[in-house]
Amino acid sequence: MKMLRWAGGVTRLDKVRNEYVRGFKVALMMLSKGRGRPSFVHIIMFSKLLAYCLKVICFSVPNYFTFRLMSLISLLNDSPDELLYGKSGYLYALLFVNKHIYGKEAIPTSHIEKVIESILKSGKQFSTQMKSESPLLWQWHDKVYFGAAHGMAGILYMLLQARMYINVIEIRSFVKPTLDWLLNQRYSSGNFQSSLESSSSDRLVQWCHGAPGFVPLCILAHQVFEDDKYLKIALQCGDVIWQRGISTKGYSMCHGVSGNAYAFIQLYQATKKPIHLYRACCFMEWCAVERPGTELHHPDRPASLFEGLVGRLYLAEDMTNNLDAKFPAFCL
Secondary structure: OHHHHHHOOEEOOOOEEHHHHHHHHHHHHHHHHOOOOOOHHHHHHHHHHHHHHHHHHHHHOHHHHHHHHHHHHHHHHHOOOOOOOOHHHHHHHHHHHHHHHOOOOOOOHHHHHHHHHHHHHHHHHHHHHHOOOOOOOOOEOOEOEOOOOOOHHHHHHHHHHOHHHOOHHHHHHHHHHHHHHHHOOOOOOOOOOOEOOOOOOOOOOOOOOOHHHHHHHHHHHHHHHOOHHHHHHHHHHHHHHHHHOOOOOOOOOOOOHHHHHHHHHHHHHHHOOHHHHHHHHHHHHHHHOOOOOOOOOOOOOOOOOOOOHHHHHHHHHHHOOHHHOOOOOOOO
16 A cells, blocks of 8 residues: 555655655755755755654654743743844744644743743833833843844844734833834934944944844834834835845845845735845845855855855745745744
């Protein structure tokens, strides 16, 4: 019976077509035996296989992974609030699990609310300490960063994505006024400085610091608060990225052209205007063909998601289904 299913083009009971398995086998052979440099297509196929395996593992032992994830709350009081290393990243993981993997309420509401409460409490306390006009203020490494990776844009975006767990009064009295204060810190060019009272000039246009990380925040704010000013700022950020977003730091998600391309994808999803998809395609083309001398900042981890090749592959895969594309580990 198993042989009949295989001959019919289906492997075992998981309904995976043979064509996919054979394709993965070719990719694995090329990667393992060193038959030249693997192409984008082969590595994408290999990545799909890994994603499928991880999905099978997660569904097989959901209680174990849920327990491990929830146990990280013991580190909450000693963690920063930002996205990459802190509470906001942890919040994303909890929301991601509840939305995509284990089904509804795998992570209890009370657990998520505790993380949000800690983020808001830190923001209120530091704002009071600094006597800031912003109701919420967060620091990382003794600086008030503004961008998506380590700063306020990333934290606010995560809070807005988790708004169903936050009291409406908190949203209106703290989150929205903080967002408005942050957006008022823009340069006249439409770009954003990397941190409060930053000594650097208007030069960083990348997801981690600068306009690209503000695009998804402003689009979501437009959807939540139904105010066109947020969409207008997002569009202005898009123009900044188009003019200055071919980063000399290279092709990475975090501080390169791949991450900047996602801003155009997000604008296309929000407006359905072809110009944004065209711009995303142009940036994708730049990332697909390595040009000598254009990557002046060589990544510490050349194969990683946020700094290396996998980020470019992730973008290439998302471009094939751009209306459903999500910036990894950031957009739910």
